[in-house]
Amino acid sequence: MKIMSFNLRVNVESDGGNAWPNRIQEAAEAIKQANATVIGTQEGTYSMLQELHAQLPGYSWLGISRTGEQDGEYCAIFYRHDLVEPLESGHFGLSEKPEQLGYMSWNTACPRMCTWVKLRETSGQEWILYNTHLDHISSEARTNGIRLIVDRMKQSSAVGGSIPAVLTGDFNCEPDSDVIACLNDELGLINAYSTLTRVGRTFHDFKGGEAGEPIDYIWATPNVSFTAVHIDRNTYNGRYPSDHYPVAAELALK
Incomplete structure (x- = not known):
């Protein structure tokens, strides 16, 4: 299974x-180059x-906006419909x-x-994918939001069961934060970056x-291991696909 996390950067004039x-094609090309099965x-x-x-005919997507209406930002999930099929899906507010x-x-x-x-x-083989975008201002919202996600994962078959689960997202916090400690300590999840000797920034503001x-x-x-992790710092057609680098990882069942 190959998973990608990709902050697309909302359309801002x-x-x-x-x-x-000006970068729709570049964003699509980054996904194609990663050959990701699922993209959060x-x-x-x-x-x-x-x-x-429209640029990714091999994919379908699902999601709803954070307002519950069509307007607003989504934490949408794209998936290769020839490789996987959705069995259940849902959402919850943080x-x-x-x-x-x-x-x-x-x-x-x-x-x-x-x-x-x-x-x-x-x-x-079944998988569960969770995808989120934590608040960029309030550390209280980030910490409580991730605790809510942790609780929902515990309630599902994702934790303590046989179904592997993956959590993707823009967490708006660095590795020394309470959010990362929560994922390490309370769920015992494995960080994809644990396989890298050097990570570096993923938000670059188009620079x-x-x-x-x-x-x-x-x-x-x-119950899964990361076999490869890649932060895509490439440009496509001379342009960055977003102000965040896409992050992709290959996972294998243990």
Whole structure:
């Protein structure tokens, strides 16, 4: 299974030449080059996701916006429909009222959410993928949001069961944060970056470079291992596909 986490960067006119309409093909090319089976995306709006999907005929996608309506940003999940099929899917808000999308708690700057899907490969093997985008302002919202995701993963067959699970997302925090400690200590998840000797930054503001720390992550339950991890710092047609580098990982069952 090859998984990607990819913050698409919402369409902002002030980005000028880096605004979404100018890099749709580049974003699609990054996904094609990774040959990812499943991609957890962040910051895509409905129109952006439809435009990206038009460039990726081998993929389908699912999700809902963080407001519960069509408008707003999604934590959409793309998947290769020839390799996997969705069995169940859903979403919950990262707030004190998780069943009510659009509700805000913990001094969050905007509504936050998690989208999940249970997939079955053609071999019959099942996986569960969780995809999220934590708040960029409130550390309280990030910590409580990840604890909510941890609780939901514990309630599912993703933890302590035989079904492998993966968590992707833009966590808006560096490796020394409470969020990362929670994933290590409370769930015992495996960080994809544990296989790398050097990671570097994943948010680059369309400037490139490696100096710094990551804020985009891929985690997996202990019943799988990471066989390869790649942070894609390439340009396509001379342009970065986003202000975040896509992160891809290959996983194998233990």
